[in-house]
Amino acid sequence: MKIFAKDKVVFNFSKANQPVYFVEPGETFWVETDDCYSGQIKTETVLRPDIDISIMDCSVGPIAVSGAEPGDVLCVEVLAIQLAEQGVMVTSPGLGVLGEKITEAHTKIIPIKNGFAEFNEKIRLPLTPMIGVLGVAPAEGSVHCAVPGDHGSNMDTKLIKVGSKVYLPVFVSGANLALGDLHACMG
Secondary structure, three states, X not given: OEEEOOOXXXXXXXXXXXXXXXEOOOXXXXXXXXXXXXXXXXXXXXXXHHOOHXXXXXXXXXXXXXXXXXXXXXXXXXOOOOOOOEEEEEEOOOOOOOHHHOOOOEEEEXXXXXXXXXXXXXXXXXXXXXXXXXXXOOOOOEEEOOOOEOOEEEOOOOOOOOOOEEEEEOOOOOOOXXXXXXXXXXX
16 A cells, blocks of 8 residues: 655645655555644644644645546545544633634643543543645645635544545546545544
């Protein structure tokens, strides 16, 4: 099975991005990814304001699918998701639905053990692994990987999990699939 390393990424979906990986229709492959922060947060001393947000939600690829042509529909089936040993959770003023109530930034490193995100000694969250960013090159322009559209991208839906099939329109030859931003669980 082909394994696509996380060192070849895009920060936007665009037909100008040249494919770096190649698959045949129906071929099974494995993609290594970083979290939405591109691996920038390794300890609780690194806060959201300290990182480079321009490289957030990077996606591994593009992956060209042989024979995919504009007008086709690409079916991506998620067969497995393997998680890292820890996850990252951040808060920062203005971030998220409760952002106006947050007065200072915080980072929490959360161990992943035995099917749970171990928030602390009293709180264990069941894992619900999912893919946050999954998409293809759009018909026109360049769209940052954090921005969803008809080409997919940062959908952050709990529905893109093991057993899911995601159907994406093909706008360019090869489709130029890319993905990243895996979540162990999401509220």
